[in-house]
Amino acid sequence: MKIMQKITVFIFILFFGCENHEEEYVKITTKVALNQPSNFPKLRYNLIQNPLTEEGIALGKKLFYEGRLSKNSVVSCGFCHEQASAFTHHGHTISHGVNNLLGFRNAQPIQNLAYFEEFNWDGSAIHLDLQPIIPITSEFEMGETIPSVLDKLSLDTDYKQLFEDAFGDDEINSERMLKALSQFMVTMISSNSKYDKIVRNEGNIYFTDEEKEGFKLFKNKCASCHSGELFTDKSYRNNGLPFNSKFPDEEGRARVTGFLDDFYKFRVPSLRNVAVTFPYMHDGRFKTLNAVLNFYSEGMLDNGGKIDTLLLKRDGSFGINLTPSEKKYLIKFLNTLTDNTFLNDKRFSEF
Ligand code: HEC
Numbered sequence: 001m002k003i004m005q006k007i008t009v010f011i012f013i014l015f016f017g018c019e020n021h022e023e024e025y026v027k028i029t030t031k032v033a034l035n036q037p038s039n040f041p042k043l044r045y046n047l048i049q050n051p052l053t054e055e056g057i058a059l060g061k062k063l064f065y066e067g068r069l070s071k072n073s074v075v076s077c078g079f080c081h082e083q084a085s086a087f088t089h090h091g092h093t094i095s096h097g098v099n100n101l102l103g104f105r106n107a108q109p110i111q112n113l114a115y116f117e118e119f120n121w122d123g124s125a126i127h128l129d130l131q132p133i134i135p136i137t138s139e140f141e142m143g144e145t146i147p148s149v150l151d152k153l154s155l156d157t158d159y160k161q162l163f164e165d166a167f168g169d170d171e172i173n174s175e176r177m178l179k180a181l182s183q184f185m186v187t188m189i190s191s192n193s194k195y196d197k198i199v200r201n202e203g204n205i206y207f208t209d210e211e212k213e214g215f216k217l218f219k220n221k222c223a224s225c226h227s228g229e230l231f232t233d234k235s236y237r238n239n240g241l242p243f244n245s246k247f248p249d250e251e252g253r254a255r256v257t258g259f260l261d262d263f264y265k266f267r268v269p270s271l272r273n274v275a276v277t278f279p280y281m282h283d284g285r286f287k288t289l290n291a292v293l294n295f296y297s298e299g300m301l302d303n304g305g306k307i308d309t310l311l312l313k314r315d316g317s318f319g320i321n322l323t324p325s326e327k328k329y330l331i332k333f334l335n336t337l338t339d340n341t342f343l344n345d346k347r348f349s350e351f
């Protein structure tokens with residue numbers, strides 16, 4: 001065994017010792033281990049194909065807040081994904097990008113995305129590395145082309161250095177840009193809400209009686225779709241929102257699959273940090289959680305698609321029965337999902 005090791009070391013020195021010219025390109029990067037919350041499900045992002053490094057994450061963060069990713073050089077990812085509102089677009093029902101053009105969907109939070117395999121309200125992006133191509137090239141969001149973004153970055157010597165630090169040489173290409181963005185987004189884990197501390201038994205933290213009541217109601221009436229520690233079963237469902245005639249082309253999941261059955265289905269959203277991610281739903285139609293709960297209890301309408309049978313009541317109508325005090329308790333519980341550590345974490349903030 002020992003001899004084998006010596007031989008291996010010898011071969012190693014022989015092999016790499018001769019390849020001196022390689023060395024000037026081999027930069028040392030600092031590997032980063034992802035801190036995974038013990039109550040979370042299995043990671044979905046493949047870290048073997050894109051290992052996290054301090055340099056890669058730092059580059060990803062700079063790119064996330066980089067206006068030059070857009071046509072007018074003002075609209076960065078962070079423009080629509082603001083930290084204080086769990087990286088949603090505060091005050092905007094639908095996205096609002098370059099040249100004041102409006103899109104047709106509400107910006108989603110950026111949190112815990114390493115635990116997902118499909119992205120956007122309709123699942124139109126099937127890999128985290130590919131998702132940013134959509135906002136960069138969408139005329140409603142950043143209105144750019146990838147080659148033009150790469151050209152702009154290549155003119156900047158700071159970027160040359162950052163790409164070299166992260167990937168070993170100063171080539172700036174789309175794969176590297178997207179991998180760096182993913183590295184940054186993968187680290188954006190929100191797992192330190194009051195709820196988390198209670199489920200992980202971290203010291204003297206308890207639900208109030210009202211929160212406890214709300215949690216019970218949530219498990220009975222909401223967790224069939226907003227399930228597990230991510231508060232979503234990641235499926236696409238039609239939750240009975242009245243059709244929004246302001247966006248006549250919206251088809252939900254059917255836009256991706258082409259199936260009639262998928263009309264007006266949307267990915268069940270995670271409810272983590274939901275107290276700060278208003279306005280709500282794919283089109284941002286509700287400003288408050290109270291309005292959301294009023295919708296669930298009395299606002300459901302035929303919207304031209306198939307409303308989820310989980311929402312079918314005994315009398316044949318659709319909705320979830322909720323009394324005024326039940327609504328109050330549910331909101332108290334939902335507020336325990338706010339993670340102030342995440343919302344203030346300097347690792348993710350622009351400055
Ligand atoms: C003009 C506003 C705007 C800009 C700029 C923007 N986004 Fe978004 N983002 C949105 C909207 C709206 C959605 C929902 C899109 C949909 O469902 O069609 C979204 C969705 C996402 C998602 C999917 C989240 C999930 O839970 O599935 C990711 C990831 C994301 N954006 C990352 C980025 C990155 C990275 C950038 C910069 C390259 C960026 N966004 C720029 C508005 C924006």
Ligand code: HEC
Nearest residue numbers: 221222225237239266267268269280281282292296308310
């Ligand atoms: C049949 C599945 C289902 C059930 C049951 C359900 N939801 Fe939802 N929920 C959804 C879907 C799907 C959406 C997204 C719909 C859209 O945007 O068009 C959603 C959206 C939401 C939103 C908006 C989140 C955001 O980021 O915009 C909140 C808040 C919410 N649900 C809370 C609840 C609560 C509280 C309950 C229980 C009273 C509940 N839901 C029951 C499927 C469900």
